[in-house]
Amino acid sequence: MHSGLLSIRARLDRAGILLSALCALHCLASIVVVSAIGIGGQWLFSPDIHRYGLVIALLIAAVAIGWGALRHRRMAPFVVAMMGLTFMGGALAVPHGVQEAVLTIIGVSLVTLGHILNLRHTHGTLSGRA
Template sequence: MASIAPWIRGRLDRIGITLSALCLLHCVVGLALVAGLGLGSTFLFHPDIHRWGLLLATIIAAVAIGVGAVRHRRAKPFVVAMTGLSFMGGALAVGHGFEEALLTVIGVTLVAAGHILNLRRA
């Protein structure tokens, strides 16, 4: 698995960073729309969006950061990203609201940081 083309891993890291940014935007804009205007809570905060997002983030991080950790033998990107995924998983366990948003924002920030660290090691 470590022989996966470096450009594929780099592309997956960039996709992971983009998805983390989109997730962050989803949380912030979603909270603003629901709290400020009372719009979109049924769609924006549907649990399936968060479950699928966590699944996608886990797959991309496992491939990109996992392969990167094997290639460059540095655990830091992997540990940072997995900590972020743990926060994202924790966000699924709490009710909708501030706590969920806070855990998700921390999680996606750490996952993006793991991808950035992985790109720098390439």
């Protein structure tokens, strides 16, 4: 049962990494598509997409990274991911465009790093535990 719970948490970390990558791709693609073609801005830049994405990121990070921190007692993944979520939240406060994309990409990069550190600490590659 213990390995089943670890498997769920590891899957959540991997889902967080995937969603962070998709978020960064969305930011870059939105700027390129809207700038180059001039279409899609009404839904690619929709604030709702960003709000829902932040809520999903918060939920996955809270469960996966919080759970991992309780298990391996390392705070680095938690602190790095929370800094990333802060940048993502800050991106909601600036106008749509390059500033928002830069803040979001910094944020998702930090959240991804938090998930990667969490996976490594939990599986003993950095913590020295098996």
